[in-house]
Amino acid sequence: xxxxxxxxxxxxxxxxxxxxxxxxxxxxxxxxxxxxxxxxxxxxxxxxxxxxxxxxxxxxxxxxxxxxxxxxxxxxxxxxxxxxxxxxxxxxxxxxxxxxxxxxxxxxxxxxxxxxxxxxxxxxxxxxxxxxxxxxxxxxxxxxxxxxxxxxxxxxxxxxxxxxxxxxxxxxxxxxxxxxxxxxxxxxxxxxxxxxxxxxxxxxxxxxxxxxxxxxxxxxxxxxxxxxxxxxx
Numbered sequence: 354x355x356x357x358x359x360x361x362x363x364x365x366x367x368x369x370x371x372x373x374x375x376x377x378x379x380x381x382x383x384x385x386x387x388x389x390x391x392x393x394x395x396x397x398x399x400x401x402x403x404x405x406x407x408x409x410x411x412x413x414x415x416x417x418x419x420x421x422x423x424x425x426x427x428x429x430x431x432x433x434x435x436x437x438x439x440x441x442x443x444x445x446x447x448x449x450x451x452x453x454x455x456x457x458x459x460x461x462x463x464x465x466x467x468x469x470x471x472x473x474x475x476x477x478x479x480x481x482x483x484x485x486x487x488x489x490x491x492x493x494x495x496x497x498x499x500x501x502x503x504x505x506x507x508x509x510x511x512x513x514x515x516x517x518x519x520x521x522x523x524x525x526x527x528x529x530x531x532x533x534x535x536x537x538x539x540x541x542x543x544x545x546x547x548x549x550x551x552x553x554x555x556x557x558x559x560x561x562x563x564x565x566x567x568x569x570x571x572x573x574x575x576x577x578x579x580x581x582x583x584x585x586x
Contacts, residue, residue, distance in 0.1 A: 373402060373403040373404075373405070373407065373408070373483065373541075373542045373543075373544055374400070374402060374531055374541060374542070374543045374544070375400070375401050375402060375403055375430075375459065375477070375543070375544035375546075376398050376399070376400060376522070376527055376543070376544065376545055376546040377398060377399035377400075377401055377473065377546065378397070378398045378399055378521075378546065379398045379520050379521050379522055379527075379545060379546025379547075380515065380519050380520060380521065380546055380547065380548040380549060381519065381521055382515075382519070382548065382549035385549075386549050386550075386551070386554035389554065398521055398522055398546065399473070400530075400531065401473040401474055401477065402474055403459070403474070403477045403478050403483055403544070404474075404478035406478070406480050406481075407460075407477070407478050407479065407480065407481065407482045407483035408483050408485060408542075409481040409482070409483060409484050409485075410484065410486065411456075411484055411485065411486030411487035411575070411577045411578070411579075412484075412487070412577070412578050412579065413481065413484055413579060414579065414580050414581070414582045415460060415481065415482065415484070415561070415567070415579045415580070415581050415582070416480075416481060416581075416582050416583070416584045416585075417561060417563065417581060417582070417583065417584060418583075418584035421462070421465075421479065421584075422462035422463075422464050422465055422479070423464060423560070424462060424463040424464040424553065424558075424560045425460060425461070425462055425463075425560055425561040425581075426460070426461045426462075426463050426551055426552040426553050426560060426561065427458060427460060427461075427505055427507065427512065427513075427551065427552060427561065427567055427569075428458060428459035428460070428461060428505075428513075428547035428551055429456070429457075429458055429503050429504065429505035429513050429547060429548075429569040429570070429571075430456075430457045430458070430459050430503075430544045430545055430546060430547050431454060431455075431456070431457070431498070431501060431503065431517055431524075431544075431545045431571060432454065432455040432456065432457035432485055432542055432543065432544055432545070433451055433454060433524055433527075433528075433542070433543040433545060434451065434452040434453050434454070434455060434489055434540070434541075434542055434543075435450055435451065435452060435528075435537045435538065435539055435540065435541040435542075435543070436450065436451055436452025436453070436492075436539055437449065437450040437451075437452075437539060438450075438536060438537065438538055438539055439532055439536070439537055440532050440534070440535060440536040440537070441532055441533060441534070442528055442529055442532040442537070443529065444525045444526055444528075444529040445525075447524070447525035447526075447528035447529050447532075448492065448498075448524070448525055448528075450528060450537065451492045451524075451528075452489070452491065452492065452539070453489040453490050453491040453492055453494070453495075454489065454490050454492070454495050454498060454501075454571075454574060455485050455486060455488065455489045455490070455542075455574060455575075456485065456486065456487070456569055456570065456571045456574050456575055456576070456577050457483065457484070457485045457542075457544050457569075458483065458484050458485075458505070458567065458569040458577055458579065459477060459483060459544055459547060460479070460482040460483060460484075460561075461476055461477050461482075462475075462476045462477075462479055462482075463476065463552075463553045463560070464476075465479075483544075484569070484577045484579050485542070485577070486575065486577060487575045487576070487577065488574060488575045490573070490574050495573070495574075498517060498523075498524050499517050499518045499520065499523050499524070500516065500517065500518055501516065501517040501571050501572060501573065501574070502514075502515075502516055502571065502572040503515050503516065503517065503548060503570070503571050504568075504569075504570045504571075505550065505567065505568065505569050505570070506567070506568040506570075507559075507561075507565055507566070507567055508565055508566055509566075509568075512550045512551075512552070512559075513547070513548055513549065513550035513551070514548075514550065515548030515549065515550075517545075519548060520545065520546060521546075524545060527543060527545060528543070531543065561581045562581065563581055563582055563583040564580075564581065564582075565580070565581040566578065566579070566580050566581075567579045567580075567581065
């Protein structure tokens with residue numbers, strides 16, 4: 354187990370070298386709730402990226418500005434840190450390319466994500482909107498990456514509660530697909546998708562407000578705790 358602040362001191366790990374690679378709609382129930390909310394068909398998982406400027410500390414405040422977005426949502430996810438360079442990786446070899454696992458919250462501006470014809474990158478790339486940590490467990494410290502309990506709470510109320518076994522594409526399949534024709538570098542971070550229970554798909558929809566406290570937890574890895582604050586004028 355390593356603190357994020359220590360990771361740059363641990364060869365062969367390097368700090369992230371580019372955008373976060375992310376998988377959308379990788380839990381069936383989440384894909385279904387999103388389709389209902391948007392009145393669309395259930396689509397296959399989507400690959401997108403998040404700007405590196407989204408990454409913030411595990412206990413950092415999340416600043417929201419209503420002039421930018423009024424529909425800020427939560428998404429607890431398992432983060433995978435690549436530790437070994439590779440391209441065209443076979444699924445049976447995929448886990449050997451992993452340095453470790455962490456907790457991630459893919460905080461999303463839904464109005465931007467779904468506006469302008471659909472802008473996933475922009476809607477998921479507001480500054481400081483991706484807390485990660487508080488630890489990275491090395492690959493050998495996680496007995497079964499497809500048996501991890503994920504939970505997200507807002508002000509103590511459980512909003513998301515699921516298990517990584519519910520992924521449509523498990524971690525090894527994600528790495529195989531991402532690496533086709535594209536080199537994965539040490540330090541790259543993969544967000545593996547969020548389960549059901551996000552705010553925009555609720556009836557009525559729920560969005561984050563100043564004063565809300567988000568707790569994003571994966572059993573055995575740790576808990577992020579982030580307070581939502583109003584952006585200073």
